[in-house]
Amino acid sequence: MQQKEYKKNVLISAFNCSPYAGSEQYLGWSSAVATANYGYRTYVLTIDKTKQEIEKWFEEHDDTRLKDDLSFVYVSIPNTLWKIKGRIGMLVRYRYFQKQCVILGKELEKKIEFYYCHHVSWASFVQKIELYKLNAPLIIGPVGGGEKTPQSVEKGFEKKDRLKECVRNLVAKMATHSNWFNSCCKKATVIFVTTEETKKLIPCKYSEKVVVNQAISISADEISLKVSDRKNHEPLKVLMAGRSLYWKGFDFAIKAVGELIGEGKNIELHYYGSGPELDKLQKLANLIGGGANCISWKC
Incomplete structure (x- = not known):
């Protein structure tokens, strides 16, 4: 036994x-x-x-x-x-x-x-x-x-x-x-x-x-990463996720995207999350030249 x-x-x-x-x-x-x-x-x-x-x-x-x-x-x-x-x-x-x-x-x-x-x-x-x-x-x-x-x-x-x-x-x-x-x-x-x-x-x-x-x-075991080549005409897609709290620095990412867009770079920022700073972040994106069109919000 x-x-x-x-x-x-x-x-x-x-x-x-x-x-x-x-x-x-x-x-x-x-x-x-x-x-x-x-x-x-x-x-x-x-x-x-x-x-x-x-x-x-x-x-x-x-x-x-x-x-x-x-x-x-x-x-x-x-x-x-x-x-x-x-x-x-x-x-x-x-x-x-x-x-x-x-x-x-x-x-x-x-x-x-x-x-x-x-x-x-x-x-x-x-x-x-x-x-x-x-x-x-x-x-x-x-x-x-x-x-x-x-x-x-x-x-x-x-x-x-x-x-x-x-x-x-x-x-x-x-x-x-x-x-x-x-x-x-x-x-x-x-x-x-x-x-x-x-x-x-x-x-x-x-x-x-x-x-x-x-x-x-x-x-x-819980994630699946798939690396694919980005075609020249496709934008660089950046994922940003988390609760929008003032100390997390999401505003830096939005400002950085704004600068890159100003330099003529083809880039998209995708935000997934919610939180108390969301309205402020969206207003910041609207102030960036072209930023509002290059940032998607999944809340």
């Missing part, structure tokens, strides 16, 4: 987790799948908002092994917290999720011995992380939060956006002096950070724990 394979258990905290979205949601999903694919029995703490999407993915993919090795423990966010709008609402829901992770994590630890627990998302080291309160060894990240906008770029922001940057930098500085931040650094076995700037947030005495590594990638 063949002995049943023993697998080590891992607990992941991923506030956002969806196989059908990008950014933080895909980060949570891809981290969970990758951990399971490395041979760990993986348990994921995530909000129940994406439960249907996760179940739909498993229905569409006949992957018995992954289904056996990947379990989701859903945190239900009260409806009253979903009614809080904007950035404040997001922070309130995230703090609630973190507290529930500790409660559920401790319950799981009574029944399951975890090889380690892993904070995945939010991928920020300036927002409170609670997993250090569990017994299992802690891995953090990759996380960001220490990045600062260059002054040469920030001077082009609107006044309200410069104020946001000031507040963000202050929050990052305050986080490094908090009890939870220092407790996380002390408890963590490894701290993955996305940039050298975030690495500088970590106290020097913990520097040997820090590894700089990117947070988001995509499996080669």
Whole structure:
């Protein structure tokens, strides 16, 4: 009789987790799948908002092994917290999720011995992380939060956006002096950070724990790249995708296209996304000579 394979258990905290979205949601999903694919029995703490999407993915993919090795423990966010709008609402829901992770994590630890627990998302080291309160060894990240906008770029922001940057930098500085931040650094076995700037947030005495590594990638199995020769009369088509936030630099791309058009270059810019800066970007495109006709918007 063949002995049943023993697998080590891992607990992941991923506030956002969806196989059908990008950014933080895909980060949570891809981290969970990758951990399971490395041979760990993986348990994921995530909000129940994406439960249907996760179940739909498993229905569409006949992957018995992954289904056996990947379990989701859903945190239900009260409806009253979903009614809080904007950035404040997001922070309130995230703090609630973190507290529930500790409660559920401790319950799981009574029944399951975890090889380690892993904070995945939010991928920020300036927002409170609670997993250090569990017994299992802690891995953090990759996380960001220490990045600062260059002054040469920030001077082009609107006044309200410069104020946001000031507040963000202050929050990052305050986080490094908090009890939870220092407790996380002390408890963590490894701290993955996305940039050298975030690495500088970590106290020097913990520097040997820090590894700089990117947070988001995509499996080669999930993309199909086809390279084709562009005919002389065809425009160079450039894809720009993402949520239109003031700090992402989409305006630089539009201005660059405008300059190239002014030089007589045959180029098209295709934007896919939405967000609060969309109207501003479209107005900027209209100001560029010929730019409005050379930029398509898929919102």
